Amino acid sequence: MSYTGYRSRMPRKxxxxxxxxIEGMLxxxxxxxxxxxxxxxxxxxxxxxxxxxxxxxxxxxPYLDVPINSDIICEIDKINCSGxxxxxxxxxxxxxxxxxxxxxxxxxxxxDKKERPVTTYLLKDKQEGHHKAQLLxxxxxxxxxxxxAAFEKTRKGILIxxxxxxxxxx
Numbered sequence: 497m498s499y500t501g502y503r504s505r506m507p508r509k510x511x512x513x514x515x516x517x518i519e520g521m522l523x524x525x526x527x528x529x530x531x532x533x534x535x536x537x538x539x540x541x542x543x544x545x546x547x548x549x550x551x552x553x554x555x556x557x558p559y560l561d562v563p564i565n566s567d568i569i570c571e572i573d574k575i576n577c578s579g580x581x582x583x584x585x586x587x588x589x590x591x592x593x594x595x596x597x598x599x600x601x602x603x604x605x606x607x608d609k610k611e612r613p614v615t616t617y618l619l620k621d622k623q624e625g626h627h628k629a630q631l632l633x634x635x636x637x638x639x640x641x642x643x644x645a646a647f648e649k650t651r652k653g654i655l656i657x658x659x660x661x662x663x664x665x666x
Contacts (some may be wrong), residue, residue: 506576515546515582521572524585529564530554542570542583552583556653560585572653589625590647590655597622597663598629600641616654629655637662 501522507519517523525542528549532538538554552570556562573584590596598619608614615636617629630651637643642664645657 500521504532510575510579510581512548513546514543517572517575522569523567523572524567525550525570526567527562540566540570549584550581552585553635553652557585560651570620571649579634582652584652587647587650587655590650592649593646595644595646595659598627598643598645598657600637600639600643601626602639603637619655627655628646628653631660632658633660635660643653 509519510517523544528543530539530540531551531599539551539558540554540560542552543609544550560568569586570583571586572581574582576582585606593666598621599637601620602618603615604618605613605615614630617631617637619627619629621627631637631645632648637660641662644661644663648656648658650656
């Protein structure tokens with residue numbers, strides 16, 4: 497069995513009683529409430545179809561403006577080696593594999609956990625909304641550049657974009 501996609505390995509699985517979770521799987525979660533831990537960290541308390549509960553950090557998803565007791569669709573983004581499950585809610589505006597227009601507002605280079613440089617962009621869409629994004633490209637884009645890119649997914653609320661085409665680079 498071959499696996500192609502965003503990851504280069506086979507998806508991990510975890511099973512809690514009768515409910516199975518597989519990386520890449522989409523599930524409908526109910527938002528039970530918003531809670532505050534440590535007096536500063538805010539989380540959404542989510543419930544899976546099998547009634548298991550998960551915490552979703554609210555700081556990564558300011559665009560997630562959903563009332564309590566409503567449902568959201570989340571992707572099982574990652575299952576680590578100890579079985580911890582990381583959820584990523586689907587973006588309410590952008591759909592996977594569709595192309596969108598953006599203007600580069602600002603870029604910032606930081607180092608990841610392995611000390612590799614990662615460029616994060618602040619992009620503006622046609623509706624004047626601002627989004628943090630990482631581009632799957634080796635090209636660096638200047639402020640003011642206009643691009644069209646395919647939306648892949650979000651990771652911790654940051655847009656992951658590919659197949660970037662520059663409209664103008666003036």
